Amino acid sequence: SQQGEEDPQALSIQEGENATMNCSYKTSINNLQWYRQNSGRGLVHLILIRSNEREKHSGRLRVTLDTSKKSSSLLITASRAADTASYFCASNQAGTALIFGKGTTLSVSS
Amino acid sequence: GAVVSQHPSWVICKSGTSVKIECRSLDFQATTMFWYRQFPKQSLMLMATSNEGSKATYEQGVEKDKFLINHASLTLSTLTVTSAHPEDSSFYICSARDVEWQSNYGYTFGSGTRLTVV
Numbered sequence: 001s002q003q004g005e006e007d008p009q010a011l012s013i014q015e016g017e018n019a020t021m022n023c024s025y026k027t028s029i030n031n032l033q034w035y036r037q038n039s040g041r042g043l044v045h046l047i048l049i050r051s052n053e054r055e056k057h058s059g060r061l062r063v064t065l066d067t068s069k070k071s072s073s074l075l076i077t078a079s080r081a082a083d084t085a086s087y088f089c090a091s092n093q094a095g096t097a098l099i100f101g102k103g104t105t106l107s108v109s110s
Numbered sequence: 111g112a113v114v115s116q117h118p119s120w121v122i123c124k125s126g127t128s129v130k131i132e133c134r135s136l137d138f139q140a141t142t143m144f145w146y147r148q149f150p151k152q153s154l155m156l157m158a159t160s161n162e163g164s165k166a167t168y169e170q171g172v173e174k175d176k177f178l179i180n181h182a183s184l185t186l187s188t189l190t191v192t193s194a195h196p197e198d199s200s201f202y203i204c205s206a207r208d209v210e211w212q213s214n215y216g217y218t219f220g221s222g223t224r225l226t227v228v
Contacts (some may be wrong), residue, residue, distance in 0.1 A: 033217075042203065042221040043154075088153060097144045098205065098217055100154040 006089060006101040013108055019076040021104040023089035024069075032065055032091040033098065034074050039085075046074075046087075079108045112138050114206045116220025123194055123227055131189045131223045133204030139184040140206035144217075145177075148201040160187045194227040201225075 007022045025032070034046040049056045049065045049072065056063045062075040076083055086105050090098040113136040123129050133143055141162050146154040158168045158179050166179035176198075178190040187206075191198055203222040 040201070040224070043219045045219075090154075095142075095207075097156050097159055099156060100146075102153045105151075 006087075006104050008104060009102065010105045011107070013079055013106070015079060015081055015108055015110045017079055017108075019079050019083070019106055019108070021074045021087055021089075021106070022071060023073070023101050024071045025089070025091045025099075025101070026070065028093065029067075029091040030094045032063075032072050032089060034061075034063060034072075035088045035090060035100075037086045037088065037103075043088075076106075079106075081108050081110045084108045112206075112208050112218040114140075114204065114218045114220045116204050116223055118223055119221060120224040121226070123225070125195055125227055126193055128190055128192045129194055129225060131191075131202055131204070131225075133187045133189070133206065133220050135185045135206045135208075135218070138206075138208045138218075140187075140208065141184060142207045143181060143187040144205040144207075145179060145187075145189050146203045146205065148203065148222075154203060157189075191225065194225070196227045199225055199227045 005024045013019055031048055031050045033048045035043045037043050047058045047061055047063050049063050060077045065072045084107050086103045088103045089101040092098045115134045115136055117132045143160040145157045147157050148154045156169050157172045158166045160166045160179045160181040162181045162184050168174045176192055181187040201222050201224050204220040205217050
């Protein structure tokens with residue numbers, strides 16, 4: 001049961017540029033999280049934003065949440081080659097499984 | 111912090127054999143664990159929700175007789191892929207929910223198991 005749709009599916013940028021990824025979901029949520037996955041590897045939790053929050057920052061990451069539009073965005077500022085990975089949003093209702101979006105593949109070239 | 115150990119990290123098996131994947135919560139109790147499958151270049155798809163001491167709840171389209179889930183204790187859930195076929199080759203990831211919701215985000219993921227059926 002795929003809930004989130006992410007946009008764009010793939011993004012290629014140069015080091016130092018900002019990367020913005022968007023995510024939409026279908027049902028009401030308890031919170032929304034963003035994860036990173038390097039090729040063939042496990043998930044790395046990046047940031048969580050609760051349904052009553054609108055914006056959250058963590059280092060070079062900025063996440064926004066618009067519950068009226070059922071959408072979220074992840075901004076990575078001053079990107080680095082090491083940021084090359086797939087990024088997924090995941091959301092859930094209280095106590096239920098996280099449902100992942102389709103993901104954005106980010107490629108940062110030096 | 112909460113740690114989930116998943117084993118094995120990779121396995122190659124012959125078609126028709128069964129493979130068991132273990133997911134252990136090391137420093138917390140997990141009443142609920144989740145199993146996901148990820149095909150190449152795709153996202154994680156929820157397969158089933160595993161509750162300690164009860165039957166797992168499978169997502170639509172997931173064969174419960176093929177993917178056997180056992181959650182016999184608060185720290186261990188297992189996924190057995192029975193009579194594996196090449197199309198079952200995938201990356202399987204478990205996730206555990208901290209019963210006391212102590213971690214910052216409540217869900218902790220294992221490092222995944224890459225299954226290749228030949």
